[in-house]
Amino acid sequence: MNSESRTLFVVGTAGHIDHGKSALVKALTGIDPDRLEEEKRRGMTIDLGFAHFDLPSGRRAGIVDVPGHERLIKNMLAGATGIDLVLLVIAADEGVMPQTREHLDILRFLPVRAGIVVLNKIDLVEDPSWLSLVKDDVKSLVAGTFLQGAPVVELSAKTGQGIPELVKLMDQMLDQIPARQVDAPVRLPVDRVFTMAGFGTIVTGTLWSGRIAVGDTLEVLPQGAQVRVRGVQTHGRTVAAGIAGSRVATNLAGVEKKAIERGNVLCAPGAFRPTNLMDIRIRLLADAPALPHLARIRLYLGSDEAIGRLSLLDRPRLEAGQAAVAQVRLEKSVVAATGDPFVIRRYSPMITLGGGEVINAHPPRRRRGAASAMAIEQASGAGIRDRVDTAVQETGTSGATVEDLMKQLSLSREQVDATLPELVDGGQLLVIRGRLFHRRAAGTVADAILREVEAYHAREPWRVGMPKEDLKTKAFGTGD
Secondary structure: OOHHHEEEEEEEEEEEOOOOHHHHHHHHHHOOOOOOOOHHOOOOOOEEEEEEEEEOOEEEEEEEOOOOOOOHHHHHHHHHHHOOOOEEEEOOOOOOHHHHHHHHHHHHHHOOOOOEEEEHHHHOOEEEHHHHHHHOOOOHHHHHOOOOOOOOEEEOOOOOOOHHHHHHHHHHHHHOOOOOOOOOOEEEOOOOOOOOOOOOOEEEEEEEOEEOOOOOEEEOOOOOEEEEEEEEEEEOOEOOEEEEEEEEEEEEEOOOHHHHOOOOOOOOOOOOOOOEEHHHHHEEEEOOEEOOOOEEEEEOOOOOEEEEEEEOOOOOEEOOOOOOEEEEEEEEEEEOOOEEEEEEEOOOOOEEEEEEEEEEOOOOOOOOOOHHHHHHHHOOOOOOHHHHHHHHHHHHHHHOOOOHHHHHOOOHHHHHHHHHHHHHHHEEEEOOOEEEEHHHHHHHHHHHHHHHHHHHHHHOOOOOOOHHHHHHHHHHHHOO
16 A cells, blocks of 8 residues: 555644644634543643544545643643644744643654644734744754754634645645555554443544454453454544554444553454563653663553663663663553654653663563673664564573464564575574474573483483483473
8 A cells, every 4th residue: 555545644733732732623624622521611632632624635634632731741642643744733922832842852752754833823923023033943943853844834723814724735745644554463552442322332543553344353452352343433434444544443342441441452363462571772852861770760652651660781871862772661561562662751750751662572681781782782673584583582492483473573474474484494493393493492402402311321321211201301391
């Protein structure tokens, strides 16, 4: 599937509280994204809001409206994952504010590479010199980010001034957005769960990869519950299947609302395995406080939040603006895969510190030292062949099945099967009783067998041979 054939996209808002994000969404779509009574009463977005509209080209854009208040950054993060185009909304009468900066800092670590700066409330600005100052501040704000050089649109969500120009520009920019992985395993980070009379449990989220069709059996992680898809909607329409890159609402059978929560992942059965230990690459923002070894942090991945500790392998602390490879051990399991972006915030007080990407979602626990850091660095540039080779090697004498590798590396069966012939024919891997073993593990076992046989004959030289079961137990630690 190429970008020319893609018709469904996800657009997200970002910006400070009361800068008019929800008003802009309503001006674009005619839909009020503030769905909670408390939101309407207080005049602010508390949780994620969703809307959709058709662009002139025929594309349909789903819009995720995120809250701007500092205390609601967690909700903003849940909505910011999976968007194709961001609208950074700045009130022209106020200019750049704290959550403008923090939202942009967060977006820098997410896979969002296209955006538009929207100067809203232009009808409230009468002094041209003030508007010039605001534009200068915006230029400084986005310098060095993916929004450097991005178009700036002046508009008023209240009067409608500039809205047609924004819609036209959005349509043009979405033309350059690449397709998502439709043929990959299903993965949908859940950002909302609710029930509807006559339907039951419904979950929503942006479908990161794959295709969800009516009748599919899927898995909810980390719980491991099996569910069946009764119905699918994308961007306000009932469809037979939702595809990667679109907002999807899925009606599920076999699970109650209370058994699912934001942060869970709806995925293809057996394709992913929850983890609480990951190899990562992390980078701190230029103005972030230094992080010492084993600092307690909050990690945001997909729509999930997890508290954990950062293990710095080759240094005592990570300074502002620095990058390093590390391990993070979480207090609960999350669903992650190689290449996944994440954001980290301080445990307390909660400020955004930086972010990075997952290198290995299922690594061994590593000792501190330069050797461990080097091993992670080498893995960060590895292709599928090398990742499979390393994963089997790390299982040691236990070996691994194809299914194990699929879960550990978040690969499809086709990807693993395509890699194995080269590794097996080249002697890197051995297949024994359906399990894969690395040649180094085989060498370790061979050495152990010789050592045990020699020791046995030294103890009992009159014996003709060592009983097989005794050898298994001595050499492998098991009789299997």
